[in-house]
Amino acid sequence: MEKEPSIIIDLRSDTVTQPCGGMREAMARAEVGDDVNGDDPTVIRLQEKVASLLGMEAGLFVPSGTMSNAVAVRTHTQPGDEIIAEEHSHLYVYEGGGYAALSGCSIALVPSEHGIVAPVDVRNRIRKAEGSRSHYPNASLICIENTSNRGGGTIYPMEVLKEISEISREYDCRMHMDGARLFNAVVATGISASNMVEGFDSVSVCLSKGLGAPVGSVLVGSKNFIEQAHRWRKLFGGGMRQAGILAEAGIYALDYNLPRLAADHLRAKKLAQGIEPLEGLTVCLDEVQTNMVYVMTKGSADEWQTKLSEKGILCFAINENTLRMVTHLHINDRHIEDTLLILSELSKV
Numbered sequence: 097m098e099k100e101p102s103i104i105i106d107l108r109s110d111t112v113t114q115p116c117g118g119m120r121e122a123m124a125r126a127e128v129g130d131d132v133n134g135d136d137p138t139v140i141r142l143q144e145k146v147a148s149l150l151g152m153e154a155g156l157f158v159p160s161g162t163m164s165n166a167v168a169v170r171t172h173t174q175p176g177d178e179i180i181a182e183e184h185s186h187l188y189v190y191e192g193g194g195y196a197a198l199s200g201c202s203i204a205l206v207p208s209e210h211g212i213v214a215p216v217d218v219r220n221r222i223r224k225a226e227g228s229r230s231h232y233p234n235a236s237l238i239c240i241e242n243t244s245n246r247g248g249g250t251i252y253p254m255e256v257l258k259e260i261s262e263i264s265r266e267y268d269c270r271m272h273m274d275g276a277r278l279f280n281a282v283v284a285t286g287i288s289a290s291n292m293v294e295g296f297d298s299v300s301v302c303l304s305k306g307l308g309a310p311v312g313s314v315l316v317g318s319k320n321f322i323e324q325a326h327r328w329r330k331l332f333g334g335g336m337r338q339a340g341i342l343a344e345a346g347i348y349a350l351d352y353n354l355p356r357l358a359a360d361h362l363r364a365k366k367l368a369q370g371i372e373p374l375e376g377l378t379v380c381l382d383e384v385q386t387n388m389v390y391v392m393t394k395g396s397a398d399e400w401q402t403k404l405s406e407k408g409i410l411c412f413a414i415n416e417n418t419l420r421m422v423t424h425l426h427i428n429d430r431h432i433e434d435t436l437l438i439l440s441e442l443s444k445v
């Protein structure tokens with residue numbers, strides 16, 4: 097029988113992070129109320145904190161990034177509308193077609209370069225019902241994922257965001273940012289979160305990825321948008337009662353784990369640089385801008401994933417010839433060195 101590996105280095109995702117002792121203690125002490133009734137003081141504190149960080153009027157605590165995006169799409173659109181999104185975006189690929197099932201929207205997909213769409217391609221995808229003798233659906237929402245997960249954790253340049261935001265105004269479309277990993281972009285660029293989301297009508301940020309909270313996302317926008325989003329959260333079953341316990345974890349994550357994202361980025365870079373010279377593996381170093389490393393494999397990525405897991409290294413095969421490795425709270429320098437050593441051994445056989 098195959099011997100169990102003695103080490104486990106879990107590079108599958110930053111979602112595998114577990115709450116540390118300090119976070120658990122903070123959660124145990126959290127003051128709670130009934131958030132469905134709007135009187136959980138810790139949830140209110142978290143919502144205000146995230147809204148203020150992002151320069152928005154109000155926030156809404158939701159159980160997941162998927163629900164946050166779904167609530168945003170439902171709030172911004174009407175059934176029969178069309179949303180615009182990048183062709184490999186999480187919202188399109190990994191959220192069960194929620195935009196269609198829950199909001200009755202079609203989607204127009206935009207190609208990209210490493211996850212970053214070109215403003216001209218966004219413009220070319222916009223179809224408005226008006227002036228089409230009712231032939232077209234009505235494009236009413238542009239969704240931008242920053243950082244782009246399938247793009248390799250890449251960051252939108254500010255000028256691209258500005259141009260897309262101008263196009264959205266020209267065509268009377270709303271703008272939503274899936275900022276599941278927005279704080280990675282903020283830490284990597286030094287641009288403030290509020291500057292980065294300027295021109296957006298709503299932003300979703302996740303607390304349970306690199307920030308290390310066990311659960312939760314916050315959707316932010318104008319006071320009016322959040323009032324409407326509150327109703328859709330209820331309809332989608334996302335109202336939570338003594339949610340302050342979870343919100344406290346989010347506050348802890350923002351206070352203690354946000355600044356340390358820079359260490360994840362350095363380790364991702366180190367991992368990518370170590371992989372680059374290895375036989376049978378290719379990385380695009382320019383693409384490694386935050387905490388993700390996408391590795392192109394000469395043979396089957398599934399086989400690489402299996403061989404690595406036999407050695408105690410977990411990662412995801414994203415398609416036939418691509419592995420994804422993500423650095424996070426539980427990955428240290430030693431793990432990167434061990435991973436490189438094992439990859440180097442495997443690349444020689």
Ligand SMILES: Cc1ncc(COP(=O)(O)O)c(C=O)c1O
Pocket residue numbers: 111159160161162163186187241245274276277302304313
């Ligand atoms: C870019 C992006 N958006 C949204 C989500 C959804 O978050 P959740 O898993 O909390 O539903 C993810 C999850 O990995 C993601 O990577």
